[in-house]
Amino acid sequence: MICLLAFVMPVTLASDDTPTSQMIYPRFESAYHRDNKFIRSEALRDIDWKSLAPEWIRKVDIKKPSRDLINKLKKIKDMFGNSEINYESPIPDKLQKQPYYLISTGGISKLKLRNLLGTARFRLNSKETGILELTFYGDLIAEPTEVMRSLEGGFIMVVNEDCETNISQFGAKERFTASLQDKMITYSYSKEGSKKLSLILHAGHPTEIKKAYHFSVKGSKYIFVHWGLDPECNYGCCKFSYSLFRANKLLEEIRWTRYGCDI
Numbered sequence: 424m425i426c427l428l429a430f431v432m433p434v435t436l437a438s439d440d441t442p443t444s445q446m447i448y449p450r451f452e453s454a455y456h457r458d459n460k461f462i463r464s465e466a467l468r469d470i471d472w473k474s475l476a477p478e479w480i481r482k483v484d485i486k487k488p489s490r491d492l493i494n495k496l497k498k499i500k501d502m503f504g505n506s507e508i509n510y511e512s513p514i515p516d517k518l519q520k521q522p523y524y525l526i527s528t529g530g531i532s533k534l535k536l537r538n539l540l541g542t543a544r545f546r547l548n549s550k551e552t553g554i555l556e557l558t559f560y561g562d563l564i565a566e567p568t569e570v571m572r573s574l575e576g577g578f579i580m581v582v583n584e585d586c587e588t589n590i591s592q593f594g595a596k597e598r599f600t601a602s603l604q605d606k607m608i609t610y611s612y613s614k615e616g617s618k619k620l621s622l623i624l625h626a627g628h629p630t631e632i633k634k635a636y637h638f639s640v641k642g643s644k645y646i647f648v649h650w651g652l653d654p655e656c657n658y659g660c661c662k663f664s665y666s667l668f669r670a671n672k673l674l675e676e677i678r679w680t681r682y683g684c685d686i
Contacts, residue, residue: 450580452678454576454579459574462564462566462574464579466518466539472559476510480510483554488553496547497547497551505544506546507545511538511539512538522585523579524580527578528573529572531638533569535566536563540562578678586640590647591637593637596615597613599648599668601630602630608625610623626658631650633650634649646666650666661681664679665679665681
């Protein structure tokens with residue numbers, strides 16, 4: 424099967440009314456592992472999270488909240504540091520139309536969508552006697568279709584049809600490097616017989632490369648990098664830090680994510 428794909432940076436997501444045939448793929452989003460079994464990521468489509476919330480949350484009047492609700496929110500805040508209530512919802516049909524893949528240290532694996540995890544965030548006033556604001560957001564929960572030896576996050580890729588995405592390791596004839604100087608990182612990609620590509624950005628993570636590989640989708644080359652640890656806490660003491668680059672005529676960092684941070 425031919426995989427007809429093109430790349431777009433997911434800055435503005437298509438609305439629910441956008442025909443599938445007009446969307447541009449692949450689309451990428453940051454992904455985080457949860458309980459060593461599930462992957463959590465933004466849904467990559469507009470979701471009316473309020474409409475999916477339990478009825479009692481949808482009917483909350485923040486101008487006249489009940490005393491029971493205020494007490495409940497205060498207890499949640501004392502326990503977790505915020506006044507948020509999570510709720511689960513089935514996967515809408517519009518999210519089931521395209522295949523999802525996990526790009527991680529373990530390689531590229533197809534994902535099975537499990538459910539949506541919505542959040543109702545209540546912002547209490549300074550005296551914790553009333554509600555200033557109620558907002559809704561959420562994430563997509565998925566799991567690999569095949570058992571992985573060690574599940575980690577990275578990035579989710581959404582395509583418009585199933586396709587093969589074979590990964591290749593770097594070696595003597597094809598290299599990716601990162602070097603730090605004056606708080607700037609120089610990324611370099613080189614391949615024997617081709618022009619060397621470079622990119623300079625402000626440092627936001629260590630330059631030690633724990634693992635890196637590249638793969639191609641519809642003629643575009645992508646580079647996945649798992650960065651090393653940050654023992655000196657120069658970049659937030661994060662346990663997990665990943666970048667996704669595109670290397671065509673230019674070298675571009677199209678996604679970067681980190682989690683498990685102490686700062």
